[in-house]
Structure formats: structure tokens, C-alpha cells
Amino acid sequence: MHTLPHCFQQAKLNLALKLALNLGCSLALAAGTLPTATAAETSTPNVLLVIIDDIGPEQLGSYASDQIANAAPATTPNLDALASSGVRFKNAWGFPVCSPSRAAMYTGRYPLRTLVGDVIEDSSDNTLSTSETTVAEVVKGAGMSSALVGKWHVGEASANGGTDAPRVAGGFDHHSGILSGAIPSYTNWTRYLDGVKKPKIITTYATTYQVNDVLNYTSGSNPWFVTLALSAPHSPYHKPTSGLYSRDLSSISDCNTNNANKRECYKAAIEAIDAELGRLLTQLDSTGKLANTMIMVVGDNGTPAAVIDSGVDASKTKGTVYQRGVRVPMIVSGPAVVAGGRVRDDLVSVTDVFATVAELSGQSQSTGVDSVSLLPYLNNTASTTLRSSVYTESFSGSHSHNGNAALRDARYKLIESMGSYVGFYDLQNDPEESVNLLNSALDSTAAASLASLKAEFDRLHSH
Numbered sequence: 001m002h003t004l005p006h007c008f009q010q011a012k013l014n015l016a017l018k019l020a021l022n023l024g025c026s027l028a029l030a031a032g033t034l035p036t037a038t039a040a041e042t043s044t045p046n047v048l049l050v051i052i053d054d055i056g057p058e059q060l061g062s063y064a065s066d067q068i069a070n071a072a073p074a075t076t077p078n079l080d081a082l083a084s085s086g087v088r089f090k091n092a093w094g095f096p097v098c099s100p101s102r103a104a105m106y107t108g109r110y111p112l113r114t115l116v117g118d119v120i121e122d123s124s125d126n127t128l129s130t131s132e133t134t135v136a137e138v139v140k141g142a143g144m145s146s147a148l149v150g151k152w153h154v155g156e157a158s159a160n161g162g163t164d165a166p167r168v169a170g171g172f173d174h175h176s177g178i179l180s181g182a183i184p185s186y187t188n189w190t191r192y193l194d195g196v197k198k199p200k201i202i203t204t205y206a207t208t209y210q211v212n213d214v215l216n217y218t219s220g221s222n223p224w225f226v227t228l229a230l231s232a233p234h235s236p237y238h239k240p241t242s243g244l245y246s247r248d249l250s251s252i253s254d255c256n257t258n259n260a261n262k263r264e265c266y267k268a269a270i271e272a273i274d275a276e277l278g279r280l281l282t283q284l285d286s287t288g289k290l291a292n293t294m295i296m297v298v299g300d301n302g303t304p305a306a307v308i309d310s311g312v313d314a315s316k317t318k319g320t321v322y323q324r325g326v327r328v329p330m331i332v333s334g335p336a337v338v339a340g341g342r343v344r345d346d347l348v349s350v351t352d353v354f355a356t357v358a359e360l361s362g363q364s365q366s367t368g369v370d371s372v373s374l375l376p377y378l379n380n381t382a383s384t385t386l387r388s389s390v391y392t393e394s395f396s397g398s399h400s401h402n403g404n405a406a407l408r409d410a411r412y413k414l415i416e417s418m419g420s421y422v423g424f425y426d427l428q429n430d431p432e433e434s435v436n437l438l439n440s441a442l443d444s445t446a447a448a449s450l451a452s453l454k455a456e457f458d459r460l461h462s463h
Contacts, residue, residue: 043292044142044144044222045293045334045335046292047224047360048228050230050298051229051230051299051300052233052273052300053151054235054304055233055299055303056327059303059329060079060270060329061079062076062080063090069312069432075245076274078274079273082297082333085333086295086378087333087340087374088342088343091346092348094302095350096326098119098153099181102229103128103154104350104351104370105350106154107132107133107134108354108355108370109354109367110391111394113370114129115398116128117397120155120181127156127160128165129169130159133368134169135171135225136170136171136173139225139358139361142223142363144361145224146174147173147174147217147225147226148175148177149229150178150210150231151181151229152166152229153178153180153181163179163196166179172227176194176213178191178192185236189201205240205241206231207232207276208276211276214226214280215284223361230273233267235304240271241272245272246271247267247268263306263307263308281295294336294360295334296353297331300328300350301319301325302317302318302324302327303324305318308324319394321405323432332356332378336375339380342380346385346386347387347388347408348374352371353371354371356375356378359375360375391406391407391460393405401418401419403418407453407457408427409453412446412453413453414457424436424450
């Protein structure tokens, strides 16, 4: 076995790679002949789904090679290491805001089907129905236990379980965390535990506490499916616990004084996530669980306008169907990955979490009709792209025409607003969506794409 720098713990994988991660350390990969996997390591894998709240791909170092305009990524050695041992997806789409993305991940269905089309703020908003089949329910067929740690934010209507909605509607065996969209303070907050609001004020930094919760849950028997739905780096913008980030915040007394301060504190929160994920993976390795754990890291929506990097059009960020609003990071690593360190530019959606986790657990599913398993990309058997298009939307009420939607193919993107087509962009030559091609004559390639995207819009809206 190869010897890695002393700051790393070694992670045995059933690949000819060893991914080593630890708090405050950078990437180290070593190749060699690994021991034969045990029976436990070849059985149903554990799955850790990490949802980072409010993050575009430009915020992670592993996406720097994509040359996203004006990107100034945080320092994220552990997330970058996962990308180097796994598969990084360049063209992953979420939805403009968090509630639709989470409902789509859990059900494998677009918002036009779940009707969770916008941020859930009160009981009058559409919430995740108990009639939906969730991924946590699907994996029960494989004998997997399930937990949601952190943010729920897919509704707490009384008919769907009220404060116990993560278990009643979400199908999770266990929930520890918050129900709403934003934590009021990262060092002064309360949590719900399986539907019961605990009176104790928590002063432990929220990201640290949430990782501790995951470690407590995963200390039990295998296999398990755990969703770590982090509160960070969502507002309120703040200084994380000292030692969890590398950037200099000494000149900032109030993170929320101006956007420049917000931006620096936001990036520090991302660095704190990275550090705590390193601690989580190191602990899983020390207990022998990492070798049989698939790790999926995904964002829910793009970076908010208040913290977007300088030089970016703030009107096309979180909350919109433009690229900066819906393009998210997606990284998958673990024993099912063959020939790690690959980058795929195929179109993928956060809805694909559902079918991917179902297939990893060996379970068939029929309800996640908008979800595609990414396993052929992970095991390197996909000879062609699995999606010809990908869809996103945000709407209020009961119909998707009450808002904005977008559909893209490998090159072009069509935007609809309130039932009318308002934008058509060539993402290959215009990734920032500056030139609306609806205002000009189209060549034959663009015209064919426009017709195809309109037909797909019609198909989706006639569901």
C-alpha cells in the first residue's frame, strides 16, 4: 500500500485509486493494487447525498477548468479531491430556488408534476404530497435505513405530516434539523428531531453540528442512505468557526454591511463546508465505512445575486432560469465509479439523484419519470448521452405557466415566461446568455433546435 502524506487518512476503495481527505489538507491521490473487497464492500453500498444550499459551480475549485467568466472560487481541497476520484458533471441543472429542487431530488419528478414550484413560505404554498413516492421510500426495499440531516424546506402542511413531514411525506426514517428555508443564526438555533421541536438552544456552529449528526447516525449498521442537507452557505452571511476557513476576514466586522463583505463571508462558509466534509469522510474511513459509501454532492440552485462574483449580471442569478440561476455543481465519488477523475459534459438534472440512488440500492422504480440514473456515467459504460434535453422551472400556484421555465439541448436553450417564449440562446458561443436569437434570423441548425425544444415544451406541458 502506498504511503500518503501524514495529514491524510487512507481510504480503501475498490478502484485502483486511494482518495485521502482530512481537515485542512489538500488533494492527494495514489495509484496501486488494492486488497480484494470484502463481502460487505461488494454488497449494497451506503449512499451519502450532500446538498449544498445556494451554490453555483463557479464557487468550487474543481470547476475552475471550465473557465466560467469572472469566477473566484473558494478554497475547497476536499470537494476537489472528490472530483479527482469521481465524476464531475459540467452541465448539471437544478431549479431557480430550493424547494422545487429538493422535491425533484426526492421524487425524480419535475415541479410541474409535484406542484412544488416555488419557495415554500407558509401553509398556503404547495408542499410535497404524501402521494409522492420518495427515494427514501424506494431504498427501504434494499433494507437501507434513511435519514435527513439538516434542511427540509419542502413544506409542513398538517395533511403532509406537519413538523414530522420529513418522515411522513419524505419517507425518511429519521430527521434532525430545520424545517424552513434559512437558519436564523448559525450559532444560536433550535432543531426538530423526528417532528418534535427541541427546546435547547444550539450554539455549536450549524455546519459542524449537522456533520456530527451524520456521524452519529452512520455509526450504526449498514446499509444506509443519508441526506446531509446543509444550511450553509445560505444567508444569514456570517463568519464560520475559526479554523474552518482559510480566507482573511479580519477586516470585516459585519458580514452584512455590503455585498463585498457578504461575498467574502459566503465563500468562508463554503470553505467551512469543505473542511467539515473532510472531517466526515475521514471519520467514515476510520470506521471502515468509506470504502462502501457512494458520495453525491449537489447544489440546489445557483449563487444568489448578493454574493455573486464581481462582473456577473446579478439579474441572471438565483431565482431565475438563466444559467447562473440553475446551473449547479454535481460530483459523484465512491466504489461504483470506474476510472475516476473524469469530467462529463452531458446534460444532467438534480432529478437524476432519485433514479441513481434507486439503482445503486438495486431497486427498480417507475414513479421518477423525469429522472435518469447516472450509473452508466459512473461505471464508464455510457457510449452516448442519456439525455437529449434538460428542463427547469419556477412557478406559483397549480400551473407551470404561472412563472418561468427553460429547456436546453446540448447547444441551445429556450426560455418561456408566463406561457410565451421570450429567449433563445446559443450556450456554446454565448454562455452568459447575452444575445437573444429570437430577435434575429436563425441558421438551419438553430432553427431545428428551436423547433425541437418547442415540441418538448409542448410534451411536458401536456403531461
